[in-house]
Amino acid sequence: MNQSQRADRPTPPIAKQAPTETTMHGVRLVDDYAWLRDADWREAMMDPSRLDPEIRAYLEAENAYTEAMMADTTGLQAELVAEMRARMAEVDASVPTPDGDWVYYVRFREGGQHPIFCRAPRSADGSAEPGEPLTDEQILLDGDAEAEGRTYFSLGAVDHSPDHAKLAFALDERGSEAYTIRVRDIQGGQEIQPPIENATGNVAWSADSQTLFFTTLDDSHRPCRVWRLALGAPQTEATLVYEEPDAGFFVSIGETQSGDFLLIQAHDHATSETRFIPAATPEAAPTLIAERVTGCEYSVDDDNGTHFVILTNAGGARDFRLMRTPVNTPGYDNWQEIVPHEPGRLILDHVELARYRVRMERADALPRIIVTDKQTDTDHAIAFDDEAYSLGMSVGYEYDTQTLRFLYSAPHVPDETFDYDMAQRSRVLRKQRQVPSGFEPNDYIVRRITADTADGEAVPITLIHHRDTPTDASAPCLLHGYGAYGISEAAAFSASRFSLIDRGFVYAIAHVRGGKERGYRWYLDGKLDKKPNTFADYIRVAEYLCEAGFTAPGRIAAFGGSAGGMLVGAVVNQRPDLFGAAIADVPFVDVLNTMMDDTLPLTPPEWPEWGNPRDDEQAFATIRGYCPYQNIAAQDYPALLVIAGVSDPRVTYWEPAKWTAKLRATKTDTNPLLLKTHMAAGHGGLPGRFAALEEMGLIFAFLLDTLSPGHA
Known part of the structure; x- marks a missing residue:
């Protein structure tokens, strides 16, 4: 039964109102639900059991209400999970990646939630059926075994050392993205490094495999x-190599492909x-390549040890260009x-x-790979014919190789992994994702269409539906969107x-401004003072889908997560009539309050994206004009499902909780408003490949x- 039609609907929890007032730029702001932010939120994020009891009681009441409201769908949920799981190859493995005398790969066992990291002699590649262990396999790290007994388990980096004798891995046990780094001897299996705490999920090795580099978090x-x-x-003996003084910058450690x-x-x-830092001399002080210039981005790889090749927008190259500079004198000049x-x-x-340069490009909202032969200075493209598709490179470990691995998929084409011979310009299919329950691509129609906007832009839309689905405005539509940080939404399977x-x-996927689908300008036109373009684009896509007969007003479900959840929150405020439902997953909905608080984890680094409302x-x-929390109105809203996590360091749990509380107190409809908060998980939700299906x-x-x- 539809939830809004239930005669025995449970009573939703009503959060208390405790007004907190602030004044900024002469504007008085009143927040009735600021109390939902735990005064000791840092401690609660690292250890959810320390969450304030009153806040915990409210979140758990919301969880109980969600469970009660969805009780009639438990059978449907189980059916959906079963069929989604049936589309997964439970026994599965990645294509082995060569490195010296070994090939490294990841596999899953039947019923296993977590990856098993393995290696085998290079000669064993191809010695087993898909998903099965290779001959003479060595298990380096068994994710299922490591997860046993842990409430939460998620792996960051898993990196073998250059001498192939050691394995470093990063483990998050709370969902807070504060990792513990451990190192094991591969042959014996014993840990050979005292744990390194409060780290990010990445590590790097020196060339002799005797020194680790890592990054830690501040308060x-x-x-x-x-x-x-x-x-x-022990960690207490670590030497500080670099400390970033600007609170608006993050730091990371990595290495060049060589x-x-x-x-x-x-x-x-x-x-x-x-x-x-030269990997062969890890004690050397770091050398600056080029000092930061506001608005200038660059990333670096090295060309046979003598030069750096730099991808940059310096010099007005809005869509970026490649530059080359000597290692000994790497500055801008x-x-x-x-x-x-x-x-x-x-x-x-x-x-x-060593002999090739490979770059990934995007033109006309579609990706492509360009290979340059360094000896002949000639380029060629790896071409694809589908109307919409996703493409990614998986370069591997080796430097002197003529094989490039890439991954291809389309909304109706399961993932394909190819090894491409750059000299012969030929490709070999190494793996195609299996759908055990059966899948026929010809049953589906995929289209790339555009919606024209009032300011003269054309917003790309990737669309897929069953061949038998009518396009007479009767079909429901899930409309996915993101539109932030220059992240492009892939047209993937x-x-x-x-x-x-x-x-x-x-x-449907709305490729709205704020991503980079149409180049860097597409990103610039959806950030800072132009952020409202993101919401206008999404609304225009929804309208166009109705005009074209794919769906109708009130039949659309808005769907977005994180910054995409902010998109959902903004558009249901602005055009609630278009949407019959909305899913806001870990939604960034209290933008104004968060961007005014520089003590929060992401605020100073986020100012270049959203603006600094404290000083500007x-x-x-x-921001006040579009912030979902600030613009809740006494009007009808679509049915809403909101998802959050107490350990989330990116979108803190109180944002979706406050938004839900204020919506419930303000909206004029009787449509369901449900909040599901994971009490021991973070931004990524539930870990494990099957546990994630429960949420879906x-x-x-x-x-x-x-x-x-009728179709449930």
């Missing part, structure tokens, strides 16, 4: 320090700066252009190999979404019960 959960530690020494250089990058969302800027062709990434598509849903009155007015089952059951009860 505001900001990665700001890079350390060097002799293998086996392994010759370690890279320390400091960055926010608009500016970056890189230092390097010595940068020489090797791939010029071309407006409308966005260079996304590049990798240097997702097995789970067919549980909706096969029940008559149209699935215009930024304050812009809840979401899909909510949508089917709300928009398509």
Whole structure:
């Protein structure tokens, strides 16, 4: 039964109101639900059991209400989870990646939630059936065994050492993204490094495999320090290599593809700066490549140890270009252009190999790979024919190789892994994702269409539906959107979404401004003072889908997570009539209050994306004008399902909790408003490949019960 029609609907929890007043730029702000932010939120994020009892009671009451409201769909949820799981190959493995005498790969056992990291002799590649262990396999790290007995378990980096004798891995046991780094001897299996605490999820090795580099978090959960530690020494003996003084910048540690250089990058969302250390001399002080210039981004790889190749927007190259500079004199004055800027062709990434240079580009909202032969200085593209597709590079470990691995999929084409011979310009299919329950691509129609906006733009839309689904405005539609940080939404395959598509849903992705689908300008036109374009684009896409007969007003489900959840919150305020349901997953909905509070983990680094409303009155007015929490109105809203996590360091739990509480007190309809808070998980939700299906089952059951009860 549709939840809104239930005669025995449970009574929702009503959060108390305890007004807190602030004044900013002469504007008085009243927040009735500020009390939902725990005064000791840092401690609660790291240990959810320390959450204030009154706040915990409210969140648990909301969870109980959600469970009661969804009780009639438990059978449907189980059915959805079962069919999504049936589309997964439970026994599965990645294509082995060569490195010296070994190949490294990840596999899953039947019923296993977590990955098993393995290796085998290089000669064993191809010695087993898909998903099965290779001959003479060594298990390096068994995720299922490691997760046993832990309430929460998620792995960050898992990196073997250059001498292939040691394995470093990072473990998050709370969902807070504060990792513990451990190191094991591969042959014996024993831990050879005292645990390194409060780290980010990445590590780097020195060339001799005797020194570790890692990054730690400060009290505001900001990665700001890079350390060097002799293998086996306690963390207290680590040497501070670099500390970032600007609270608006994050730091990370990595390495070039050759392994010759370690890279320390400091960055926010608009500016970056890189230092390097020769991996063979880990005690050396880091050398600055080029000092930061506001608005200038650059990333670095090395060309056979003598030069750096730099991907940058310096010099007005809005869609980026490639430059080359000597390692010994790497500053701006010595940068020489090797791939010029071309407006409308966005260079996304590049990798240097001994004899080839590979770059990923996007043009006309579709990705492509360009290979350069360094000896002949000739380029060629790896081409694809589908109307909409996703493409990614998986470069591997080796530097002197002519094999490039890439991954291809489309909304109706399961993932394909190819090894591409760059010299012969030929590809070999190494793996195609299996759908054990059966899948026929020809049953589905995929289209790339555009919606014209009032200001003259054309917003790309990726759309998939079953061939039998009518396009007479009767179908329900799930409309996914994000539109922030320059992140482009991939037109990739997702097995789970067919549980909706096969029940008559149209699935659409709105490639709104704020991503980079149409180049870097697409990003610039959806940030800071132009952020409202993101919401206008999404609304226009929804309108166009109705005009074209794919769906109708009130038949659309808005769907977005994190910054995409902010998009959902904004559009249901502005045009609630278009939507019959909305899913806001860990939604960034209290933008104004968060951006005014520089003690929160992400606030200073986020100012280049959203603006600084503390110091900039215009930024304050812009954010206040669209912030979902600030703009809740006494009007009818669609049915809403909101998801949060107490351990979330990115979108703190109180944002969705406050938003839900204020919506419930203000809206004029009787449509369901449900809040599900994970009491021991963070931004990524439940860990484990099957546990994640439980949440998707809840979401899909909510949508089917709300928009398509006859097909549930």
